[in-house]
Amino acid sequence: AQKVTQAQTEISVVEKEDVTLDCVYETRDTTYYLFWYKQPPSGELVFLIRRNSFDEQNEISGRYSWNFQKSTSSFNFTITASQVVDSAVYFCAPVSGGYQKVTFGTGTKLQVIP
Amino acid sequence: EAGVAQSPRYKIIEKRQSVAFWCNPISGHATLYWYQQILGQGPKLLIQFQNNGVVDDSQLPKDRFSAERLKGVDSTLKIQPAKLEDSAVYLCASSVEGVANEKLFFGSGTQLSVL
Numbered sequence: 534a535q536k537v538t539q540a541q542t543e544i545s546v547v548e549k550e551d552v553t554l555d556c557v558y559e560t561r562d563t564t565y566y567l568f569w570y571k572q573p574p575s576g577e578l579v580f581l582i583r584r585n586s587f588d589e590q591n592e593i594s595g596r597y598s599w600n601f602q603k604s605t606s607s608f609n610f611t612i613t614a615s616q617v618v619d620s621a622v623y624f625c626a627p628v629s630g631g632y633q634k635v636t637f638g639t640g641t642k643l644q645v646i647p
Numbered sequence: 648e649a650g651v652a653q654s655p656r657y658k659i660i661e662k663r664q665s666v667a668f669w670c671n672p673i674s675g676h677a678t679l680y681w682y683q684q685i686l687g688q689g690p691k692l693l694i695q696f697q698n699n700g701v702v703d704d705s706q707l708p709k710d711r712f713s714a715e716r717l718k719g720v721d722s723t724l725k726i727q728p729a730k731l732e733d734s735a736v737y738l739c740a741s742s743v744e745g746v747a748n749e750k751l752f753f754g755s756g757t758q759l760s761v762l
Contacts, residue, residue, distance in 0.1 A: 583748065633751075635680075637689035637691070639688060
C-alpha cells in the first residue's frame with residue numbers, strides 16, 4: 534500500500550521568510566515520481582516541480598528548492614524569501630506505476646503575512 | 648494555448664436532483680481525469696480516461712455517478728441522484744499521454760453545493 538503524508542496542516546510566515554513544506558511518501562515501489570502542485574485561492578491547481586525516485590540530487594529553481602531523501606521517503610519543498618502571492622494550499626502528489634495514477638496528499642495551507 | 652475548460656463554475660441543487668458537469672481538455676491531450684475535492688482535503692480521483700476508454704474508475708460511486716468521453720475529446724460527469732455529501736469542487740485535468748512522469752493541467756473546477 535502507498536501512503537502520502539503532509540503533516541503540516543497550516544503554516545504562517547512573515548513575508549521574506551523562508552518556509553519548508555514537508556511530504557513523506559511511503560511505498561514499496563522502487564520507481565516513482567513526486568510532484569508538488571499549488572492551489573491558490575482561485576482554485577486552479579498549478580504544477581510546480583517534479584522529481585523522480587532515482588535522482589536524489591537537490592535542485593534550486595528561482596525561489597524554489599527541493600530536497601529528496603529516498604532513505605526517509607521525504608520530499609521537502611522550500612520557498613526562499615516568501616511573498617504574499619505564495620499564499621496557497623500546496624499538495625504533494627506522488628505517482629507510482631507505469632500509468633499516471635496520481636495520489637494527492639491532504640495539503641498544507643501556507644499564509645504569507647505582509 | 649487554451650487551458651482546460653470547465654462549466655458551470657458554480658451549481659446549487661437540492662438533494663435527489665441531478666446535475667452534470669462538462670470539461671474540455673487541452674487540445675491533443677489523450678488523458679482526462681475527473682477529481683472530487685471536498686473542502687479541506689486533497690483531490691480524489693473519480694475516473695481517468697485514455698482517449699475514450701476508461702483506465703481507472705475504482706473510486707467512482709457507480710450507483711449515482713457516471714462519466715463519458717464519447718469522442719475522446721470533451722467529457723461529461725453526471726450525478727443522479729445527488730446527496731448532501733456530494734458537495735465538493737469537481738476538478739477536471741488532462742495530460743498529453745497519461746504516463747507517470749507527466750504533469751497534469753487543471754481546470755478551474757465546478758463548485759457543487761447540495762442542499
